[in-house]
Amino acid sequence: MAKTFTWAEVSRHNTNKDCWLLINGKVYDVTKFLGEHPGGEDVLVFATGKDSTPEFEEVGHSATAKKRMEEFYLGDIDTSTGEHIPSVPPPEKLQTNTFERQIMQFFLPLIVLIIALALALRFYTR
CATH class of the missing domain: 3.10.120.10 (Cytochrome b5-like heme/steroid binding domain)
Structure with a gap:
């Protein structure tokens, strides 16, 4: 049982x-x-x-x-x-997720930009 x-x-x-x-x-x-x-x-x-x-x-x-x-x-x-x-999740979980999402929305494009610049620099300096 x-x-x-x-x-x-x-x-x-x-x-x-x-x-x-x-x-x-x-x-x-x-x-x-x-x-x-x-x-x-x-x-x-x-x-x-x-x-x-x-x-x-x-x-x-x-x-x-x-x-x-x-x-x-x-x-x-x-x-x-x-x-x-x-x-639905309790409000405190929504707030945590929103904060984490805001961080990712800022850093993810920044990381992609840095990688793209590094690849472009490597390509053009050869």
Whole structure:
């Protein structure tokens, strides 16, 4: 019989040292998988604190990936408590993501420009 967790229990596991996800009503402890995730660990940590089903389904995970999830399965969410489970990230996560996005929007073009200048300089000095 599967263990059941309240949303309050699940939502406390929201860091890269302790990361639980709620997908399709099932609770997964993906902490040990963070370093292996093809999309990076930040994607999974960002998915905590809400129902991650829409994002999981949107990506279109392979059958192999879905099968592998079984090794991280802890139990089911207890829906009888009537707890509200957010479907969007908490505001503090949105702010962090926005700040990180702003940094990337500045540095990524700068890095590309530096590489392009270095290649042009190398090409023209030969």
